[in-house]
Amino acid sequence: MRLWALALAGVVALAVAAGCGEGGEATPSEVVLVTHDSFAISAAVKDAFERESGLTLRVLQGGDANETVNRALLTAGDPQGDVLFGVDDNLLSRALAGELFDEYASPEVGAVAEGFEPSDERVTPIDHGEVCLNVDRGWFTARDVPPPTSLDDLVDPRYRGLLVVENAATSSPGLAFLFSTVDRYGDPGWEDYWRELRANDVLVVDGWEEAYTQQFSGAAGSPGKRPIVVSYATSPAAEVIFAGQPLDESPTAAVEDGCFRQVEYAGVLRGARNPEGARTLIDFMLSERFQADVPGSMFVYPVRADVPLPAEFERHAIVPAAPASFPPDVIAANRDGWIDRWTEIVLR
Template identity: 75%
Template sequence: MSRCVLLRCAAAAAVVAATLVAAACGGDDTPTDVVLVTHDSFAVSKAVKQAFERESGLTLRILQGGDANEVLNRSLLTAGDPQGDVVFGIDDSVLSRAVGGDLLEEYRSPELSTVEPDFANPDPHVTPIDHGEVCLNVDRRWFASRHVPPPKTLADLILDRYRNLLVVENPATSSPGLAFLLATVATYGDPGWQTYWRGLRANGVRVVDGWEEAYTQQFSGASGSPGKRPIVVSYASSPAAEVIFASKPLATAPTAAVEEGCYRQVEYAGVLRGAHNEDGARKLIDFMLSERFQADVPGSMFVYPVRAGVPLPEAFAKHAIVPRDPLQLPAAQVDANRDRWVARWTEIVVR
């Protein structure tokens, strides 16, 4: 290819690039959209998305890519030159990685004054948006038909009557799997949790890569599942989801969450350092704490709002639980030990 052709191609590429920038910025330097980088489980109703766009005058673009850990890893690789303006889905177990990686700008939303006290003082780089508790879930019908009481505590799982009944997610590849590992650390301490997992392994625990396989393929209580294991690591809200998505109305959920041993995950949003539209990013985070967005959270993502006084859907009120005293570990402790704990877990359970 001649030098002249190369120059003409370069000029054409410059025109295309300028056109794309102009399209995103309305022909001047004022952005007309805001980009939310998030995980595949993020969802928002069409009406709520339109409400934000109408109130802000911005088009909301949602860029989804894998689970929360994948999104964080990719975001860290582009820190300072991000793919979007806001990142959502960072939780407590990886928060210090995001902050330590210089990924986020500090921002304190004025809407923080509306959230429950438990969530009102986050790290200045992030804003809490929702919380979900990872809990054991049991198949009520399975246990009732065999006249066996379902487990009530983590300690119960190593009893002989629960042999070969439990399926869990791998903490190296799954967010709820990691939360369940952290629940055992919080309960039994370090290194006591290792003895507990040796007991689970001896009692026939099955490990799979992710929640989808554990819940919809291995767990016997999920609608349409071919699974044979009546105990699974899932969420406090999963029984409500079974009712909401049932093919016919149900008076009672076929599954139940076990309150003892639940581990709390808080999901955060943050302004990405180097964001093209920092002002729009702040507006989006404020909107995500608004009553309208927060009321949409349970029905869209099956987690709980952090804003005080937001009513829950009827199915949540009847069939889900909000654990009274969920387990949590300090973010700094998790960050300092997470990789070591996961590696040791792998040696004990998957060897």
């Protein structure tokens, strides 16, 4: 009997050491965040989450937002992680239709700024960014040419061969810029606008990285020759932060006209191995500590109302007063058709 009791005690001890919970199931010691390549978190904030939650945060990154959502849809119900972050308005309808998420309403949602409240209990807003035209100040100053200030300007012959955009079929900012032109010129008026852009020698590349760091002349270290690019409202602040020397003025500027707002969401993946940890992580991503880290880490704006912005954002970035946006159901009903027609007009 004594040997049996000792053996049983050993089994219990091993179970406790392994983190077994009720029913003999192992209690997860980590939470896995599935996200895009642009996700970033400072070491101090990551350490704070792990210390406060008792969980190890593992981050799985894979391509841009579009690729990340596509992969998640292929494993819906049996996901690679516990939380998906980075699905934006452009992709939200696909993620919801694919039943990627379980419902979860974070208690931190009450601190979200007006206009960013979640419209579906399966996702939680985390940040927002505005896709805007960016210009190379020095290029235009050197040639005594005024930079464009509107979407209309881009079809003017004096800006011929100066614009680089991302492919609307493969890039999130490229798709947002397409949506901005649909919002401005209507459907099908936007088609004529893109025909004019094509006639004015617009350059289309696959994604933001190529457009901004290789083709845009205003990016630090870029060999590019095009002084107008589709990027973000915060890109000028990033140029100052990464300049390596103090700058009174950013070498680039965002154009407020024609900006399109994107909100990024997080959700508990259906079938998550650690749903409790997933909810804890989403709560943390809406906390003041994480939200204050968002601008400096990912160069987007926090959705929480009470979070101050870095000085570089205050001085060099813009928050467009009236950016274009579409409800997810409008995007769901029209996205594929708009992309197909855009591709036919611009790429063929």
